[in-house]
Amino acid sequence: MKLALRELWRRPGRFAVATAILALIALLLMVLGGLLDGLVAGSTGALRAQRGQLIVYSSTSQESLVRSHITPSVRKEVEGVAGVSRVAGIGSVQLGARIDGHGPRDLVPVVLFGYELAPKGLPDAVPAYGEVYADDSLHAEGVKKGSTIRLGPARTPVRVIGFLQDSRYSGQGTLWGSLATWRSVLASNRPGERAGDGVDQALVVRVAGADAGGQASAIDRATSGATKTLTIPQAIDALPGVSQQQTVFNQIIGITVVIALVVVGLFFALITVERIGLYGVLKAVGASSGILFAGVLVQALVVTLIASAIGVAVSLALAAAIPSGSIPFVATPSRLLTSTAYLLIAALLGCAFSLRRVLKVDPAAAIGGEQ
Amino acid sequence: MTTIATDLALQMERVSKIYSVGDAQVVALDHVDLTVDADEIIALVGPSGSGKTTLCSIAGGLLTPTDGSVIVGGQDISRYSPKQLTRFRRESVGFVFQTVNLVPFLTARENLLVVDEIGPRTGRRARDRADQLLDELGLTDRSSNLPAQLSGGERQRVAIGRALMNEPDLVLFDEPTSALDTQLGDQVVNLIRHEMKSRGTAAIIVTHDDRITHYADRVARIVDGRISDPGARDD
Amino acid sequence: MFLALREIRRAKTRFALLVAAVALLVFLILTQQALQNGLITSFVGAIKRQSAAVLVFAVDGQRTLQGSVITPALQKAIESAPGVAEAGRIGQGTFTVVVGDAAKSNAALIGYEKSQLGGPDRLSAGRMPAAAGEAVGSAGDFSLGDRVRVVGPGKAVELRVVGLTDNAQIQVSPTLFVAWPDYVAATRAFNPDAKTVPPSVIGVRPVPGVSAGALTTQINKTSGDADALTRDQAAEKAPGVAAVRNSFNLIFLLFALVVPLVTGLFFLIITLQKARALTLLRAIGAPAGVLVRSLLVQALIIIGGGIAIGTLLFFPLSQAKVGKLSLSFDPAAVLFWAALLLTLGLLSALVAARRVLAIDPVQATTGGGAR
Ligand SMILES: Nc1ncnc2c1ncn2[C@@H]1O[C@H](COP(=O)(O)OP(=O)(O)OP(=O)(O)O)[C@@H](O)[C@H]1O
Ligand SMILES: [Mg+2]
Numbered sequence: 001m002k003l004a005l006r007e008l009w010r011r012p013g014r015f016a017v018a019t020a021i022l023a024l025i026a027l028l029l030m031v032l033g034g035l036l037d038g039l040v041a042g043s044t045g046a047l048r049a050q051r052g053q054l055i056v057y058s059s060t061s062q063e064s065l066v067r068s069h070i071t072p073s074v075r076k077e078v079e080g081v082a083g084v085s086r087v088a089g090i091g092s093v094q095l096g097a098r099i100d101g102h103g104p105r106d107l108v109p110v111v112l113f114g115y116e117l118a119p120k121g122l123p124d125a126v127p128a129y130g131e132v133y134a135d136d137s138l139h140a141e142g143v144k145k146g147s148t149i150r151l152g153p154a155r156t157p158v159r160v161i162g163f164l165q166d167s168r169y170s171g172q173g174t175l176w177g178s179l180a181t182w183r184s185v186l187a188s189n190r191p192g193e194r195a196g197d198g199v200d201q202a203l204v205v206r207v208a209g210a211d212a213g214g215q216a217s218a219i220d221r222a223t224s225g226a227t228k229t230l231t232i233p234q235a236i237d238a239l240p241g242v243s244q245q246q247t248v249f250n251q252i253i254g255i256t257v258v259i260a261l262v263v264v265g266l267f268f269a270l271i272t273v274e275r276i277g278l279y280g281v282l283k284a285v286g287a288s289s290g291i292l293f294a295g296v297l298v299q300a301l302v303v304t305l306i307a308s309a310i311g312v313a314v315s316l317a318l319a320a321a322i323p324s325g326s327i328p329f330v331a332t333p334s335r336l337l338t339s340t341a342y343l344l345i346a347a348l349l350g351c352a353f354s355l356r357r358v359l360k361v362d363p364a365a366a367i368g369g370e371q
Numbered sequence: 372m373t374t375i376a377t378d379l380a381l382q383m384e385r386v387s388k389i390y391s392v393g394d395a396q397v398v399a400l401d402h403v404d405l406t407v408d409a410d411e412i413i414a415l416v417g418p419s420g421s422g423k424t425t426l427c428s429i430a431g432g433l434l435t436p437t438d439g440s441v442i443v444g445g446q447d448i449s450r451y452s453p454k455q456l457t458r459f460r461r462e463s464v465g466f467v468f469q470t471v472n473l474v475p476f477l478t479a480r481e482n483l484l485v486v487d488e489i490g491p492r493t494g495r496r497a498r499d500r501a502d503q504l505l506d507e508l509g510l511t512d513r514s515s516n517l518p519a520q521l522s523g524g525e526r527q528r529v530a531i532g533r534a535l536m537n538e539p540d541l542v543l544f545d546e547p548t549s550a551l552d553t554q555l556g557d558q559v560v561n562l563i564r565h566e567m568k569s570r571g572t573a574a575i576i577v578t579h580d581d582r583i584t585h586y587a588d589r590v591a592r593i594v595d596g597r598i599s600d601p602g603a604r605d606d
Numbered sequence: 607m608f609l610a611l612r613e614i615r616r617a618k619t620r621f622a623l624l625v626a627a628v629a630l631l632v633f634l635i636l637t638q639q640a641l642q643n644g645l646i647t648s649f650v651g652a653i654k655r656q657s658a659a660v661l662v663f664a665v666d667g668q669r670t671l672q673g674s675v676i677t678p679a680l681q682k683a684i685e686s687a688p689g690v691a692e693a694g695r696i697g698q699g700t701f702t703v704v705v706g707d708a709a710k711s712n713a714a715l716i717g718y719e720k721s722q723l724g725g726p727d728r729l730s731a732g733r734m735p736a737a738a739g740e741a742v743g744s745a746g747d748f749s750l751g752d753r754v755r756v757v758g759p760g761k762a763v764e765l766r767v768v769g770l771t772d773n774a775q776i777q778v779s780p781t782l783f784v785a786w787p788d789y790v791a792a793t794r795a796f797n798p799d800a801k802t803v804p805p806s807v808i809g810v811r812p813v814p815g816v817s818a819g820a821l822t823t824q825i826n827k828t829s830g831d832a833d834a835l836t837r838d839q840a841a842e843k844a845p846g847v848a849a850v851r852n853s854f855n856l857i858f859l860l861f862a863l864v865v866p867l868v869t870g871l872f873f874l875i876i877t878l879q880k881a882r883a884l885t886l887l888r889a890i891g892a893p894a895g896v897l898v899r900s901l902l903v904q905a906l907i908i909i910g911g912g913i914a915i916g917t918l919l920f921f922p923l924s925q926a927k928v929g930k931l932s933l934s935f936d937p938a939a940v941l942f943w944a945a946l947l948l949t950l951g952l953l954s955a956l957v958a959a960r961r962v963l964a965i966d967p968v969q970a971t972t973g974g975g976a977r
Contacts, residue, residue, distance in 0.1 A: 017871045024867060028860045035853050060702050060758060062712050067700065067796075069759070096668040104830055109668045109845055153666040153675060153831070171846065189666070190675070192793060192800045240778060244931070248641060255634050262627040263868055269620070270875040327852045424971050433889060433968040454893070460967075461891025468970050474609075474883040476616040488608040489892035517616070533890070545971060 003282075004295030008302055015299070018267040019307050022343065025260045026311025029253060029339040030331065034315060036249040037335055038328035039171070044236045045135070046111070046169035049119035052086065052204035053212040056219060056229045063228060063238040065092050065201055072198040074226050078205065081222045083215055085208045088117030089200030091182040094170065095152040095189055101142045108141045112151060112158070112175045114182025117204050121164040122176065129184075132177040136163045140324040141173070149175070152189030171328060205229070257342045264304070264350030268296055272354040279361040293358045296351055304347040308340040379442070380541045380573030381407040381430055386439035386449075388425050388596075399425040401596040402439070407541065410571040412564060414578055414587035422596040423577045427543045430575065431464045432456040444540030461490045465534030465542035469549060472530035473518040479529045480505060480514040486536035497536070504532040508562065524555040531563060535570070542567065544576040548583065560586050609887075610900040613880075614907065621908060624872050628865060628912025628951075629919065635861050635943055636920040640933040642854040648931055649850075650841040652716060652744070652776035656783075657727040658696070658809025659818040661840045662825055663833040667806070669843050671698035671716075671776065676805045680831050684808050687828040689816040694723030695805035697789045700779055701796055704755045705748070713747075713754065714779040717789020723809035726783050732769035735785055742769035746932055747780030754782065756791075760798035763791045778931070810834070865909075865947050870954030873905060877958040884962060889970035898959045905955035906948070913944045 008015060047055070056078055061068035070078075070089070079087045091114040096107030112132070118124050122133055134143050143149065147160045158177060167174050179200065187194040195201070207215040216229035230238060237243050272279075279292055312331075319331040388400040399422045407413055415423050428434040429441055432448050435456070440449045444463050451459060460466075473482045480501055487497035505514050508528045518526055527547060534542050544563065548556030560576075564586045567574045576583055584590045592599050614621045653661070653671070662684050667674020676684075676695070685693045697717040702710050718724030721734060726742050732750045735741060743752065752767040765784060775781050784792070790803045812821040822834035835843060842848070877884070884897055917940055924935035 017867070017874065021864065021867045021871055024860060024864050028857070028864065031856060031860060035857075060710070062702055062710065064700075064712070067702065094673060096666040096673065105665050105833060107665060107668050109673075153664055153677070171849070192675075192803060193797060194799055196799060252634060252638065255630060259627055259630055259634075259864070259868075262623060262630070263871075266620070266623055266627070266868075266872060267875070269623075270872075270879065274875075274879055327849060327856065329853070329856075428968055428971050433971060457888075457891055457893050457967075459891070460889065461893075466890055466970070468886070468889070471882045471886050471970065474886065475880070476613045476883075477609075481612060485609070485887070485892075486890060489887060489890075489896050537891075 004298045005302070008299055014271075015303055018263070019303050019310075021263055022260065022304060022307030022347075023310035023314075025256060025263065026308045026339060026343055027314050029256055029260075029342060030311050030315040030336055031318070031329065032249055032253050032256065033335040033339055034319065034329045034331050035327070036245065036253075037332055038330040039245055040242060041166065041330060042168045042171040042328050043239055043242055044169075045167045046092075046113060046119070046174055047232055047236050047239075049121065049164070049167045050204050050232055051117055051120060052088065052206040052232075054205040054207060054216055054219070054229050054231055055090075055235045056203040056205055056227045058202075059220075059226055059228045061202075061228065063230065063235070064240075065090075066094070066193075068202045069195070070200045070203055070227070074223050075198075075200065075203060077223045078203055078219055078227065081215070081219050083207050083209055083218070084205055086117060086206035088115065088204045088206075089179050089202075090115050090117075090204050091179060091186070091195065091201040092169070093182065093186045093190060093193075094172065095185070097175075098150040098155065099138075099141055099143060100147060108138070109172045110138070110149075110151070110175055111169045111172050112177065112182060112185055113169075114177055114179035115204075116179060117206070119164065119167060119176065121167075122162075126178045127161055127176075127181075129178060129180050130158055131161045132158045132175040132181065133162045133164050134160045134176075135167045135174045136165050137168055137324065138173040138175075139163070151175075151185055154185075154188035156185045156188050158185070253342075257346050260343055261346035261350045264300060264347045265353040266350075268300055268351050268354045269357065272296060272357045276357070276361055279358060283361060289359050289361075292361075293351075293355055296354055296358065297348065300347045300351045301344065304343050305340075308343055311339070312336050378409050379406050380409050380411065380444060381405065381575070382440075382442040383426075383430065384440045386426075386429060386436045386441060388422070388429060388434065389437045398596050400429070400436070403593075403596070403598050405591060405598055407573045407575065409540075409573055410568070411589065412567055412574045412576065412587045414576050414584045414590045415593060416578060416584065416590060417593035421593045423593055424545055425596075426593065427545050427575060427577055430541065431466055431543045432459045458490075461486070462537055463540050465537065465539040467527070467530045467534050467542070467544045467547050469546045472533070473526060475518050478515045478517055479510055479521065479525075482518070482529055483532050483536050486533060500536060501532070504535060507566070508532050523551055524559060527551065527559050528562065531559075531566065535566060535572070538570075539572065542572055542574045544574060546577055546579065548578070548580055553582075556580065557582065609897075610903040610907070614904060617876075620876075621904075624869065624908050625911045625915065627868055628909055628947075629915035631861060631865050631868070632913050632916025632943065632947065633919045635858065635947075636916065636940060637923060637933075638854060638857060638861075639939045639943070640920075640924055640936065641931065642850060643936060643939070644931040644933045645850055646841075646847055647773050648775040648778045650776065650844045650847060651773040652714070652781050652783075653841045653844065654837060655726050655728070655771055655774040656696070656716065656718070656724050656809070656837070657721070658694070658723040658811065659837055660810040660812065660821050660825070661696070661835055661837065662808040662810060663806075663835065663840075665831050665833045667833070668845060669833065669835065669840065670845060671696075671806045672700065674806045676808055677831075678804075680829060681805070681808060683829040684810065684825055684832055684834075687821075687825045689812050689821045689824045690810050691813040692720070692723065692811045694718060694720035694809045695786060696724035696807045696809050697786070697793070697803065698776065698806045699789075699793060699796070700777065701756050701792055702758060704757055705752055710757065712779050713756075714776045714781045715756070715789055715792050716776070716781060716783050717786045717792075718783065718809070719786040719805075720809070721785075723811060724783075726769070726771040726774060728771060729769045730772045732767070734769055735783075736768075738785065739763075739765055739788060740768045740784075741765045741788070742771055742783040743767040744774040744781040745770040745772050747775070748782070756795050758796035758798075760795040761791075763788065763795050862946065862950065866950035866954035869905060869909060869951045870957050872908075873901060873955045873958035874961065877901065877961050881961075881965065885965050885967060885970045888965050888967035894963050894965070897962050901959055901962060902952060902955055905952055909948050909951035913947060917944070
C-alpha cells in the first residue's frame with residue numbers, strides 16, 4: 001500500500017498520461033450528462049414548477065399544451081369529479097420578446113404562461129393584468145424588475161414584477177401572468193389561435209389522496225373522453241424529444257463508461273506486466289497477492305479521483321464560461337458525483353483484469369531472472 | 372566505404388576511450404593496441420571496471436573511440452557515422468551479450484530471422500541458414516519456442532545462432548557464461564569454439580572465467596584500460 | 607512488417623482490447639454524427655426541401671415557420687421590394703391527423719400558394735399534387751395512396767398522399783406539403799374561431815441577375831418587420847439548430863482527443879516495456895527507421911482495424927430509427943472521421959517513436975535499456 005502510493009509520488013510521469021485520458025473521459029461523461037440535464041431542465045421546468053399533481057389536456061391535443069383547448073363546459077365536468085380539490089386553467093404562447101437594450105431584429109424567444117394556481121416560487125395571488133413574473137434565466141437578456149417587455153408582432157407590453165427559478169419551457173425563458181393577460185396577448189398576436197372567453201389550454205388539477213393516476217382516469221371518464229389527463233411526470237415524458245434525448249444520452253454515457261473501463265484495464269494490465277519481476281521479488285520476501293493487488297487498486301483509485309477532480313474543475317469552468325443560450329449545459333453536483341462514481345466503478349472493474357496476473361506471479365521467477 | 376586489404380579480423384591501434392562524467396574524466400581505454408587474426412579466438416580477461424566491455428563495444432561499432440583507429444574485416448570504422456555503424460553492425464559483426472539477447476515475443480527461429488528482417492531481405496536464403504544453424508546448435512525441436520520457454524543454456528545457444536546469421540567477420544561475446552552454471556558454461560564455450568573454428572570466424576570472448584581461457588587461442592589481459600602483452604600467444 | 611505482425615500475434619488480447627476501444631469510440635462518434643444530422647434534418651429538413659430560394663419571416667417569428675405570421679401590410683411590402691420577381695404565401699402548422707384507420711397522431715402541414723415557391727423541390731416517388739386534397743408526404747412517414755384526415759373541432763379535411771419526398775420533416779413531425787386552399791381548410795378544422803388564415807412566411811424568387819443573398823438585404827431594407835433569409839440560412843439559423851451543433855461539436859472535440867490519447871498511451875507503454883528488446887535490435891544493427899516503421903504499422907493496423915469494426919457496428923444502426931429520428935449512413939462523414947482519427951492516432955504514436963529514436967544501442971552491453 002505504502003509502496004503503491006510512494007510509486008505514485010516518485011514517478012508521477014508514468015501515471016500522467018493515464019490520468020490525462022481519464023480526466024478527459026471524466027469530462028466527457030460530465031459534459032454529456034450536463035448537456036442532458038441542461039436540455040431536460042430547459043424543456044421541463046414549467047411543468048415541474050406546477051403545484052398540481054395532474055394536467056388535463058383535450059383529447060385531440062396529442063398531449064401538447066399549445067394544441068389543447070378546454071372549454072368552460074369541460075372544465076365544469078372536471079371540477080365535478082370527486083376527490084378533485086382544485087382546478088386551475090393554464091395557457092401558453094410562444095412569442096418573440098422585444099427587450100430594452102436589444103437591437104430591432106434581436107428578439108428573445110419566450111413562452112408566456114397564464115395561470116390561476118401559482119407555480120412553485122410564486123405568491124398565491126395572481127398578478128394584475130399586464131404584469132408578469134419572469135424566469136431568472138431572462139436576467140442574462142437584460143430583464144430587470146420593472147422592465148417592460150413587448151411581446152410578439154403586436155408588441156403587447158407586459159411589466160416584470162419579479163422572478164422565479166427553473167421554470168423554462170421548450171428551452172426558452174418563461175413569463176408568468178394571469179389568464180386574462182395570456183388571452184389578450186394571444187388574441188392580439190396569434191389571431192389564428194385565439195382562445196374564446198373562458199377557454200383554457202389545459203387544466204392543472206390538485207387532488208386529495210395519493211392515487212393521482214386513478215383520479216386521472218376518473219377525470220377522463222367524467223368528461224366522456226373529451227380530455228386526456230396525465231400526471232406531471234407523464235406529461236414531462238410526453239414532451240416531444242425529452243424521453244428520446246434521455247435514452248440516447250444515457251446510452252452514450254454507458255458506452256463512454258465502458259471505454260473508461262477498457263482504458264483503466266489496459267493501463268493497469270500493462271503496468272502490472274511491467275512489474276512482474278518486482279512482484280516476484282516482493283512475493284519472495286513474503287508479500288501476499290492480496291497486498292500487491294490492493295496496491296494496484298489504491299493506485300487506480302487515486303488516479304481516477306485526480307482525473308475526476310480535473311473533470312469537475314473543467315466542467316465548472318465550462319459551465320461558467322459558456323455564454324447563456326449557446327449550449328444548454330449545466331453542471332449539477334449530483335451529475336458530477338454520479339459521473340465520478342461511474343468512473344470509480346469502471347476503474348475498479350478495469351483493475352480486476354490485472355488481478356489474475358498478480359496472482360500468477362511466481363516468486364521463483366525472481367530468481368529465474370530475465371525474459 | 373573504404374576497404375583495406377588485410378587478413379586480420381580486427382586491428383586496433385592506440386585506441387583510447389575517455390568518458391566524461393560531469394567534470395571528471397574516466398579513461399576506460401588507454402592507447403590500446405590489439406590485433407585478432409581472421410580465425411583466431413581471443414579471451415579477454417581483467418578485473419571489473421578494467422574496460423573489457425568498452426573494448427568490445429568499440430570493436431563492434433557500438434561506441435566510437437575517442438582516439439586511435441579500429442579496422443574490422445578491412446573496414447576502418449573509427450570515423451563512421453551512427454548510420455554507417457548501424458549497417459556495419461548488421462552486416463559485419465555478431466554479438467552475444469551478457470543478459471538480454473533475445474526478443475521476448477519472437478520464437479527461437481524468428482530470433483535468428485530477425486537479423487535478415489532488419490536489413491535488405493534475402494528471404495529463402497536466410498530461412499535455410501537459420502534452419503541449418505538451429506540444427507547445428509541442436510535446437511531444431513526448440514525452434515518454435517518463445518525465449519521464456521527455453522532454458523538458460525538454450526537461450527544462449529539461440530543467441531550464438533543469431534550472432535552467426537550474418538556470416539560476420541568477428542563475433543564478440545561479453546561474458547557469455549556468467550549466467551550459467553559450470554557444466555552448462557562448459558558446454559556453451561565448447562560450442563562457441565566449435566562454431567568459430569568450423570567457420571574460420573574470429574572471436575573475442577570477455578570472461579572472468581578461467582576455464583574459458585583454455586579454449587582460446589590467446590589470452591589478452593586488460594588492467595586499468597591498458598592491455599598487457601597483446602602479441603603473446605598462450606598455447 | 608515482420609516484427610510488427612509477430613508482436614501483435616504474440617500479444618493478441620492486449621492489441622484486441624485496444625482495437626475494441628478504438629472501435630467503440632469510432633462507433634460512438636459516427637452514431638453521434640448521424641444523430642446530429644438526423645436531429646437537424648428532422649428539425650428543419652422541410653425548409654431545405656421547399657423550393658423557394660428566399661424565405662421572408664416576420665421578425666416576430668424568430669425564424670421559425672410556426673412562430674412567424676405575415677400581415678397583409680408586410681406581404682405588400684415584400685412583394686414591392688426591388689429585386690423580387692415573384693412571391694408566394696407559405697403556411698405551416700402542426701395538426702392532429704388520422705392516417706388510414708390508425709389512431710390519431712401529429713403531422714405538420716406546409717401549404718404553398720405556388721408550387722415553385724414553397725412546394726417540395728424534388729420527389730422520391732409519385733407526383734406533385736394536381737387536384738384539391740392531394741398532398742406530398744415526407745418519405746418514411748407516409749406511403750403513396752395514404753388517406754390522411756385532419757381532425758379538430760371544425761370540419762375535417764381529407765387529404766390523399768400522391769407523392770413522397772426525402773428528408774422533409776419539420777419539428778420532428780411527419781410532414782405533408784399541400785396547396786394553399788387545403789392548408790386554409792386544415793387550419794379551420796383545427797380552430798373554427800380562426801377568421802383569416804395568414805401565411806407564415808413568404809417565398810420569394812429573385813429577378814434574374816440578383817442573387818438570393820442580395821435579395822435578402824433588399825427586402826430587409828424595405829421593411830423593419832421583414833426577416834429575409836436564404837434557404838440555407840433559414841435552416842441553419844432556426845432556433846435550436848446552432849445549439850444542437852455547438853453541443854455536438856463539444857462532444858466531438860472531446861472524443862477526438864480521447865482517441866489519440868488512448869492509442870498514444872498504449873504505444874508509449876508497450877514501447878517502454880520492450881525497450882530492452884528494442885535496444886538489442888538496435889545493437890545488432892537494426893536501423894532506427896525500421897523500428898519506427900514497425901511501430902507505425904502497428905498503429906495503422908490498430909486504428910484502421912478499430913475504424914473498420916466501428917463502422918461495421920454503426921452500419922446496421924444507421925439504417926434504423928431512434929425514436930422518431932431516422933439516421934443515415936453518410937459515407938462522407940465516415941471518411942472524414944476515419945482520416946482524422948487515423949492522422950491523430952499516427953501522430954500520437956510518434957511520441958512512442960521518439961522514445962524508440964532515443965534508444966542508445968550501447969545500453970545492450972550493460973543489460974540496461976529498460977528505464
Ligand atoms: N557510459 C559510461 N560513462 C562513464 N563511465 C563509464 C561508462 N561506461 C563505462 N564507464 C567506466 O569505464 C570503465 C570501464 O568500464 P567497462 O564497462 O568497460 O568495464 P568492464 O571491464 O566491462 O567491467 P565488468 O567486468 O565489471 O563488466 C569503468 O571504470 C566504468 O566505470
Ligand atoms: Mg563489462
